[in-house]
Structure formats: C-alpha cells, structure tokens
Amino acid sequence: MSTDTLLRTASLSLHFYQRYGVLKQHKNTIKAVDGVSLDILPGETLGLVGESGCGKSSLGKALLNLHAPTGGEVYFKEHCLTGLNQKQWRNLRPQMQMVFQDPFESLNPRHTVSHILEEPLIVHQRGNQAERHRRVEELLEVVGLGNDALNKYPHEFSGGQRQRIGIARAIALEPELLICDEAVSALDVSVQAQILNLLLDIQQKMHLAMLFISHDLSVVQHISDRIAVMYKGKLVEIGEAQRVCESPAHPYTRALLNAVPGFGKDWRKVEMVQGEISTREAEAGCAFAPRCPHAQARCLQDEPVLPETNETHRPRAACHFPLPHSQAGMVDS
C-alpha cells in the first residue's frame, strides 16, 4: 500500500457477542464488520453503501473507536490505531471527526449553539476565549448560519440547520477525515441538496477526506470519488464511482443500482432480486449467493475474496463470476 493513504484498514472486524437462553448459556456472534480492508486517500470521498444491517455504520464507528474493533488494524497516516489508550485517542480525535444522521440526537438540547461549537475548542485547548469566539463565528459563516444563531438552542432550528451545526462542530478542529454517517438521510429532498453542496464546498476549501456512509446510491454516486459496497459485514465491491455505477462487477451492486428509483423508469421493467439480507449466521460460500440470480454451485461452497489489486480499470469485486463489462446499471431507463 502506498504511503500516501490517509487511513487504511487491514482485515478490520467488529463482532458482537449476544448471550441468550434462560441461563444465558447460548452464545451468538454477530459479525457486523468482518475482515474489511480498504484505504482512504487524502482529500478524496469514499462512498460506503449497503442496506440496513450490512455493517456500514458499524465500520464507521469502528474506525473512530466508538466501538472498539475486535480484530484487524486501522492505520491513520503513520499511526496504528489498534490498542491506543484513551489519552492517545484524544490527541488523534481532532483529525478524525464524525457527522451523524440525526442532528436532533447528536446535539445537546441544553446547550446553546455557541457552547456546542466552542466545546471541542476548549477540550483541545485551542486559543484563548476571544480567539475561540472568533473561530465559532467563522464556523457559523462557513456553514451558512448567521451570528444570530449563537445564543439559540438546537430545537429552534430546522433539521437542515441542525445538520449545519453538526457539520460546523465536526470541522471546528480542522480534521483531515470526516466520517458522515447517513448525514443527509433524515432531510427533505430540497434541503438535502443544500447540505450536499455544503459538504462539497467544505471539502474543497479544507481539502479533507470523507467517508460518506449512506444507503442512498444516487446521493453516494453524486458525491463520491470511489464507492465501496458492503453486504453482511463484508466489502463486496470497490472502485471508481462512475465505473461502479455504470458497469458494476458484483451482482449485488447491480441489484442495488437496478432498485434505485429513477425518473422515467417503469416498475414493470425494474429487475429485482428476491429475498432480504438474512440475519442468520452465514454458512459456507458467498453471503449473497442465496439471493443472487447468477449463483452457481461453487458460490454456495467457497467464499469469494476481494482481490487486492486489479490490473484493469474495472471495480474490484468479491465474486467468482463477476459481471461482464458493459452490463449497464444505473444508465438504463
């Protein structure tokens, strides 16, 4: 792996253990993230898509140690993040920040906006009081809110404005990596575009890298340089955004693309995959095989791995029988 990656994971896993039964004698392992290796370059946007329960949010949280990974490593620039203590994490946090889906729950309702935005600056001892206040005003301007917002509380704002506050807080310490977990999913269409524009502006201005986690492929396609697709805790496809969307290699990616509603599409012509993500422990073989229209005997027996490198320009896919080039995904109508 080249040295200029900003963040890199090697076989990162996050397993949860569930005990059940009257005496809690049974144990169940939920593999939310299972051996994911990916990298994020400085200044790029990596889109992470998948359906609910595929582990995309868990991956985002594992990167920031909000859930401690149970296996594998995360490297941020030259640091290995595995096994860091709390103090070391605290020193690193300013460089990696997160924007959450629900700006209602992620902002303290009892704090004013100026308090919310100043807090990270206080915690990380940036500047004196006057400098901090100047910085808070600057942040509000960056995210398109006026100074009259300073002494208001989160409930006085609309969903879109609250998300702006959440973004302002995340960029207060000038991070190099911003993890956006379904950051626009709770917003109305007309407001969603505003927030996407804001994220694009900020990225250009601050040259920060983004991991953009979302279930919405059309949004991810718009904002990402590269797209990674997850299914049941594993990475099944990764590649350049346009290529993934125009000529996906994994049948699951194609199924997702086909299912995205589009203007002028006809419901009769939408190609569907059957079934849903099963929550049961995967047996042998490819996790998507039971739903896959192209599954063959081999798919049910050995599990395909994501190739580490790729000579062609096509996306890499964890599939024994990748789709041939030119089977268009989103472009058909």
Next chain:
Amino acid sequence: MSFLLDVRNLRTRIRGEHATHTVVDGVSLQLRPGETLGLVGESGSGKSLTALSLTGLLPKPDVFVDGGAMIFQDQDLRALSPNQFAKLRGDRISMIFQDPMTALNPVHRIGDQIAEVLTVHGRARKPAQQKQRVIELLNSVGIPQPESRFDSYPHELSGGQRQRVMIAMALACEPALLIADEPTTALDVTVQAQILHLIKCLQREHNTALLFITHDLALVSQISDRIAVMYAGQIVETAASSTLFAEPRHPYTRALLASTPSAANGHKQRLPAIPGTVAKPEQYGEYCRFRNRCQHANEHCRTEAVVMDESDSAHPVRCLRWRELAQELAHVD
C-alpha cells in the same frame, strides 16, 4: 365522468394552543377505478393528513376536517358517523402505513390479525374457511410457507415481510381504493422494489385505485398514472406522470427535479439547491407559499393572491407566472 373518489377543496385544520392552523388547504383530487395517483410532498406538506382525512383517522378533536367535500362511490365521507366510517375502512377503503411494526399488533399472531379483518367485515365467517382465505392471502403477497407463517408473531418477520402482511390485511376485503402512505420508506431499496412490484401487481389484478403518498418523486414516477405535488398544505401542480417530468410547470416541481442528484447534475458538482426551508402553517397567508424560496418570484407573487389555474384541466398549476416561465424556458432551450 365517474370518479371513484372525488375530493373538492378539502380543508383540514389543527387546533393549537394559541391559534388554529389550516394544514390541508383546498386540496382537490380525483381517482378513477384502477388508477394510480401519486401524492408527493416534503414533510409538513400535508400529504399524510390528507390521507388521514380521507380515512377518517384524524386524531380528533384537535385535528379536524373543516371544509370541502369527499365523495367516495357517490357517498359523502364527511357525512359518515365514526361507526359507518369503521365499516367502510378495511372493506372498501384500505390503508397501508410506513412502519409495519407499529401498525401490527405485537401480541397477536399475524394470521389472526388478518382473520380479524375478515370477521369485522363479515367475510368468510366459518373458522376453517377463514383460515383458508388468510393462507390464500399470505400466499398472494409472497410470504413463503404461509401455513406455518400463519402462527408467527410480527417480531419474527423481517421488515419486508411485515409490510407484505400489512398489504394482505389491507387487501383482504378487496377494497376499491388503497391508500399507501410511504409504504416503502423504511425498507431497503431491493426490498422496496419487491414491495412496489407486489402492490402494482395486486392492484392490476383487482382493479384497485391507488393513492400513493411519498416524498420520493423518482419513485412515484415509476408507478403512477398521474402525480399531484403538494407544498405547504396545497396542491401546486397535477399532471400525468410523464408530462410532469417532461414539462413541469410549477417552479417548485422544477426545483425539486433539478436538485435531485443525477447524472445530469454532473459528478461532484454543486446541486441547484432550493434555498431556505418549508414555510410553517402560521406563515401561510393567501400569497404563493413558495415565493420566498422561488428564484422566479417577483412583486406580483408577493402582492397578488394565487389560485389554482385550471385552464388546462389536464395540468392545473398554482403559479401566477407559469405561462411566462414556460416561454422563457422555451427560449433558453
């Protein structure tokens, strides 16, 4: 002209602590048997309250219908007593909601819940007959092994299957009108595609009229014959599905279409976002409610009341300037 449902100037109001606000303001819509009408709007546009008004499910006394006419199969719905409404609901008018987990009773087996619909409306009275019919229904909505699923509880089913059960309940008495309020919003895209397909197939089989309520313009374009766009309690434009996307007349519809991420917007380019946020009921007034966010608004829009221009009965629009704008646009092209 025989309409199955003919709503004229529906007005629904909410009694607040200090004032009473009109949240559905003069909504008119017509549905023929077997037809699909998509009702699109952002949160707070009044689309769900329109549906609840039609099904007599408004949380009275604070929310109530205050004007207009709702004629269903030559019967005035406003004149019905709560008891009469209950007889109609689930029989000739049915509704599916967004969240099947809260709409299903968690302590009853799904088979019994569907059978209850049959009992209440006096269909298939004998228990054996009833069970037969329920299994038939479960089968028709694509629940695998309906005989054994009969005894399942809602929590044992996945989100998609729960929505299938809701559809089975809604269609148990073969209603003439099905109202679906964001039925797929909580589902993953691949499951959403399955559920849409199911609803459309069943609709065609039984010639059911469908009022499909959603915030997703692209989705509704796939399944509707006609689409009505709501903004701030009013319908601002109604047109045939294909016309609406080819020649939107209202600036709001146009702006919505433009701000949706798509290939036409250019990868990683700023989206033409709609500024501001949706007007609140206390700010409604008689002028155009979109004027403060509209890039085409001029002094007329701020001083002249706007009404629905129904000169083109196939494509009514609530905008003072739509003719001028259409011409301007033609020039640009």
